[in-house]
Amino acid sequence: xxxxxxxxxxxxxxxxxxxxxxxxxxxxxxxxxxxxxxxxxxxxxxxxxxxxxxxxxxxxxxxxxxxxxxxxxxxxxxxxxxxxxxxxxxxxxxxxxxxxxxxxxxxxxxxxxxxxxxxxxxxxxxxxxxxxxxxxxxxxxxxxxxxxxxxxxxxxxxxxxxxxxxxxxxxxxxxxxxxxxxxxxxxxxxxxxxxxxxxxxxxxxxxxxxxxxxxxxxxxxxxxxxxxxxxxxxxxxxxxxxxxxxxxxxxxxxxxxxxxxxxxxxxxxxxxxxxxxxxxxxxxxxxxxxxxxxxxxxxxxxxxxxxxxxxxxxxxxxxxxxxxxxxxxxxxxxxxxx
Amino acid sequence: xxxxxxxxxxxxxxxxxxxxxxxxxxxxxxxxxxxxxxxxxxxxxxxxxxxxxxxxxxxxxxxxxxxxxxxxxxxxxxxxxxxxxxxxxxxxxxxxxxxxxxxxxxxxxxxxxxxxxxxxxxxxxxxxxxxxxxxxxxxxxxxxxxxxxxxxxxxxxxxxxxxxxxxxxxxxxxxxxxxxxxxxxxxxxxxxxxxxxxxxxxxxxxxxxxxxxxxxxxxxxxxxxxxxxxxxxxxxxxxxxxxxxxxxxxxxxxxxxxxxxxxxxxxxxxxxxxxxxxxxxxxxxxxxxxxxxxxxxxxxxxxxxxxxxxxxxxxxxxxxxxxxxxxxxxxxxxxxxxxxxxxxxxxxxxxxxxxxxxxxxxxxxxxxxxxxxxxxxx
Numbered sequence: 021x022x023x024x025x026x027x028x029x030x031x032x033x034x035x036x037x038x039x040x041x042x043x044x045x046x047x048x049x050x051x052x053x054x055x056x057x058x059x060x061x062x063x064x065x066x067x068x069x070x071x072x073x074x075x076x077x078x079x080x081x082x083x084x085x086x087x088x089x090x091x092x093x094x095x096x097x098x099x100x101x102x103x104x105x106x107x108x109x110x111x112x113x114x115x116x117x118x119x120x121x122x123x124x125x126x127x128x129x130x131x132x133x134x135x136x137x138x139x140x141x142x143x144x145x146x147x148x149x150x151x152x153x154x155x156x157x158x159x160x161x162x163x164x165x166x167x168x169x170x171x172x173x174x175x176x177x178x179x180x181x182x183x184x185x186x187x188x189x190x191x192x193x194x195x196x197x198x199x200x201x202x203x204x205x206x207x208x209x210x211x212x213x214x215x216x217x218x219x220x221x222x223x224x225x226x227x228x229x230x231x232x233x234x235x236x237x238x239x240x241x242x243x244x245x246x247x248x249x250x251x252x253x254x255x256x257x258x259x260x261x262x263x264x265x266x267x268x269x270x271x272x273x274x275x276x277x278x279x280x281x282x283x284x285x286x287x288x289x290x291x292x293x294x295x296x297x298x299x300x301x302x303x304x305x306x307x308x309x310x311x312x313x314x315x316x317x318x319x320x321x322x323x324x325x326x327x328x329x330x331x332x333x334x335x336x337x338x339x340x341x342x343x344x345x346x347x348x349x350x351x352x353x354x355x356x357x358x
Numbered sequence: 359x360x361x362x363x364x365x366x367x368x369x370x371x372x373x374x375x376x377x378x379x380x381x382x383x384x385x386x387x388x389x390x391x392x393x394x395x396x397x398x399x400x401x402x403x404x405x406x407x408x409x410x411x412x413x414x415x416x417x418x419x420x421x422x423x424x425x426x427x428x429x430x431x432x433x434x435x436x437x438x439x440x441x442x443x444x445x446x447x448x449x450x451x452x453x454x455x456x457x458x459x460x461x462x463x464x465x466x467x468x469x470x471x472x473x474x475x476x477x478x479x480x481x482x483x484x485x486x487x488x489x490x491x492x493x494x495x496x497x498x499x500x501x502x503x504x505x506x507x508x509x510x511x512x513x514x515x516x517x518x519x520x521x522x523x524x525x526x527x528x529x530x531x532x533x534x535x536x537x538x539x540x541x542x543x544x545x546x547x548x549x550x551x552x553x554x555x556x557x558x559x560x561x562x563x564x565x566x567x568x569x570x571x572x573x574x575x576x577x578x579x580x581x582x583x584x585x586x587x588x589x590x591x592x593x594x595x596x597x598x599x600x601x602x603x604x605x606x607x608x609x610x611x612x613x614x615x616x617x618x619x620x621x622x623x624x625x626x627x628x629x630x631x632x633x634x635x636x637x638x639x640x641x642x643x644x645x646x647x648x649x650x651x652x653x654x655x656x657x658x659x660x661x662x663x664x665x666x667x668x669x670x671x672x673x674x675x676x677x678x679x680x681x682x683x684x685x686x687x688x689x690x691x692x693x694x695x696x697x698x699x700x701x702x703x704x705x706x707x708x709x710x711x712x713x714x715x716x717x718x719x720x721x722x723x724x725x726x727x728x729x730x731x732x733x734x735x736x
Contacts, residue, residue, distance in 0.1 A: 069453070073456070
């Protein structure tokens with residue numbers, strides 16, 4: 021009995037030691053000289069290596085931004101590709117410092133898994149894709165349609181709920197594998213294809229004629245995607261959250277990667293505070309006062325990162341939609357730097 | 359006694375040599391012996407020919423005639439009429455080979471692979487000279503050289519390249535080579551340990567073997583990569599690639615141990631007794647008499663384990679290592695190329711790669727079996 025209690029005590033010390041060690045993520049990152057970023061192992065537009073093996077994508081740029089803020093070097097990031105199954109374990113175990121892997125922010129993930137979602141860098145949600153020649157302009161016109169959907173996903177549930185609540189009928193064409201779903205849609209086995217909007221755009225470019233398909237405007241579920249950190253390290257949480265806010269604020273203030281050096285001479289007090297010309301706002305987070313300048317210099321503002329990776333500058337051509345600034349009809353909104 | 363020549367019914371000349379029956383010689387004979395030797399054989403031959411006639415034209419059209427050989431992006435591979443998009447494989451080949459390894463230092467990978475291949479040929483070719491030197495180079499010098507080349511050594515001007523950017527074919531080959539090289543001696547030791555009369559050694563070996571065989575490889579990898587850091591202090595955590603390397607090696611050793619033990623069990627007791635009667639100690643008894651015979655007996659089993667291990671290395675992708683298959687799996691999503699034919703092309707290429715390696719290993723083992731078992735073959 022005594023031996024067992026000693027073992028438990030040893031385990032508790034180890035566990036406690038591990039938590040204590042994770043308290044100073046900023047110091048660890050600085051000491052290591054690189055940021056460990058949990059990324060998707062391959063998702064078009066969000067995190068995927070290019071021909072040369074360089075990681076690109078919206079989530080990837082977010083990690084580069086954090087590295088720019090903390091280490092003043094956007095290249096000092098180690099990308100650790102994670103699958104949907106092991107991503108949270110990797111974050112909990114300290115294998116990665118931040119998880120920027122299009123994870124959906126939900127209550128159970130924060131409360132049960134001990135995570136904190138720092139921001140929403142992409143508002144996603146379930147949508148529909150149809151052929152242009154069907155002349156459908158709204159999901160509400162899909163009554164009686166056959167719809168391709170992946171089996172056993174929340175997508176399937178949302179679809180059923182949406183049609184029931186709108187008193188419409190549909191015929192589900194269900195497959196276990198997403199590649200089979202997209203193939204069925206491409207060979208006209210169904211009228212519409214439903215999944216999260218970002219994925220709709222990603223799958224669209226795999227079709228024979230991508231231009232003949234259109235994503236309908238309705239979004240029928242909430243899938244806020246964003247970077248997550250471990251609980252228990254508020255300073256690190258702040259850094260990750262404010263990295264996103266800095267990119268949003270920069271877009272709002274018209275500061276871009278190209279003009280950030282000129283903007284250092286700006287008279288606008290908001291810009292001066294953001295770029296660290298006035299005040300020392302990085303200090304509270306353990307960063308230098310020009311932390312936001314480094315972010316914008318490295319990856320640009322949020323709008324630039326969006327357009328480059330998933331928007332008009334990319335093959336995906338996703339519209340800003342909800343991800344536009346609050347002042348332009350979207351819901352991306354950042355607390356001010358002051 | 360009458361003279362034979364005067365008897366009418368006795369031949370005076372040898373009968374002319376007739377050709378063998380048409381059905382037992384030549385092309386027809388071969389067909390009959392190999393393809394139509396009985397009703398079942400005939401049915402299966404017809405079915406097989408019908409199957410080939412059914413599949414082959416489409417396959418050849420898809421793989422060669424309709425295939426796209428040159429293109430700058432996925433646009434010309436999109437149409438449903440075209441076949442495999444080999445242009446895409448050509449474009450992505452560096453990524454498949456090296457993953458994210460910095461392109462200006464790729465020669466370091468190439469050099470490691472070339473030197474390794476040369477040493478392997480030296481060791482495996484039956485008539486090559488000075489194999490002891492070759493073995494020393496391969497097992498002692500080469501790992502060091504490979505480590506310095508791949509990982510880098512600032513002092514001689516090779517910048518350090520962390521394992522997080524290693525990927526592609528070369529990581530697949532690295533994991534399997536380490537697994538294969540470690541598992542054979544490891545398996546022999548474990549097998550001898552399991553048959554040992556020393557209780558501690560025996561029980562330790564049994565526990566290790568049974569425990570490792572009792573869990574799936576994927577669990578071992580997952581434990582090594584995500585649970586281990588929970589228990590170790592931050593600075594002790596070993597390299598991300600090293601952990602699956604160790605995991606795969608231990609795993610393969612346990613399987614190898616049982617294969618080798620099978621060979622040891624098959625040895626007649628007389629071999630042990632004969633060797634002991636000659637005054638050989640345990641070490642020399644094993645090394646000179648028992649192991650050479652036992653290992654020869656289980657070559658098919660050993661190679662089977664190697665081939666299984668080679669294919670199992672794809673599982674390291676689960677713990678975030680960018681092996682060849684993962685590289686293929688990711689590259690097909692590239693927006694520049696993505697299209698209906700790209701996934702199929704990528705997977706055909708991956709299948710070819712694995713087939714060539716596994717078939718090569720299999721053929722070499724058959725050749726070794728034949729040449730080592732000359733005394734027992736009739």
